[in-house]
Amino acid sequence: MNKRNSLLRTPYSVRISHWLVVLCFFLVAMSGLSWFFPSLNWLNNLLGGPQLARILHPFLGVVIFAFLVFMFLRLAKYNILEAEDRKWFGNLGKVLKGEHVEELETGKYNAGQKLLFWAIMGLISVLLISGIVIWRPYFAPFFSIPLIRIGLFVHALAGVLMMLLIIGHIYLAFWVKGSIDSMSTGYVSRKWARTHHPRWYRQITANRSEKEH
Numbered sequence: 005m006n007k008r009n010s011l012l013r014t015p016y017s018v019r020i021s022h023w024l025v026v027l028c029f030f031l032v033a034m035s036g037l038s039w040f041f042p043s044l045n046w047l048n049n050l051l052g053g054p055q056l057a058r059i060l061h062p063f064l065g066v067v068i069f070a071f072l073v074f075m076f077l078r079l080a081k082y083n084i085l086e087a088e089d090r091k092w093f094g095n096l097g098k099v100l101k102g103e104h105v106e107e108l109e110t111g112k113y114n115a116g117q118k119l120l121f122w123a124i125m126g127l128i129s130v131l132l133i134s135g136i137v138i139w140r141p142y143f144a145p146f147f148s149i150p151l152i153r154i155g156l157f158v159h160a161l162a163g164v165l166m167m168l169l170i171i172g173h174i175y176l177a178f179w180v181k182g183s184i185d186s187m188s189t190g191y192v193s194r195k196w197a198r199t200h201h202p203r204w205y206r207q208i209t210a211n212r213s214e215k216e217h
């Protein structure tokens with residue numbers, strides 16, 4: 005993409021963290037699914053077989069958590085819900101049909117992306133806490149059997165919810181044409197920014213010209 009006509013949306017450190025999360029999430033999700041149904045047992049071969057998958061799954065989960073904490077620190081300020089976001093929910097029908105809604109003054113992320121952001125951060129925290137409760141042999145011996153049972157249930161439920169959310173996230177990343185550039189090259193076209201995130205576009209172009217003067 006011609007850098008003159010493009011704007012930096014996602015810095016390198018955030019992109020690297022995101023793709024490391026994607027890789028680890030895929031391996032963790034597949035090994036998690038392999039324990040749900042006997043017919044899916046073969047999926048744990050992706051992590052080197054049943055024993056190795058059982059050992060690696062929680063450690064990779066902690067890696068995901070650490071990179072998501074980094075993303076949280078870099079992106080939380082852009083994901084705070086504002087009064088303006090009500091309009092986005094009010095026009096949800098049109099947004100989902102892909103119609104352009106002129107009056108939406110979307111900032112860096114739209115209301116849907118913000119909700120997804122908080123859902124991902126909430127679920128990863130639940131997965132970490134419940135994961136520690138059920139993590140044999142290191143932590144589980146410190147907890148009672150009934151608590152471990154609750155931990156197992158909560159962990160499985162949060163894992164399934166996270167997988168469903170991520171399927172939706174991947175669908176939207178490809179459905180909104182041009183979005184994937186934000187996480188691959190990091191740069192998006194000015195036209196894309198103006199169309200999908202007009203308030204963010206105005207803010208960063210105004211800052212740029214201030215710096216140039």
Ligand code: HEM
Binds near residue numbers: 014113118124
């Ligand atoms: C193949 C899988 C995935 C693809 C193609 C993908 C794609 C993307 C894209 C294109 C963006 C940037 C959106 C924008 O700048 O407007 C993004 C943001 C993000 N993604 Fe993914 N993603 C994937 C998997 C994941 C997974 C597994 C997680 C976490 C468990 C995740 C968490 C996030 C977060 C936290 C953001 C920032 C959103 C915000 O700040 O509101 N993604 N993703």
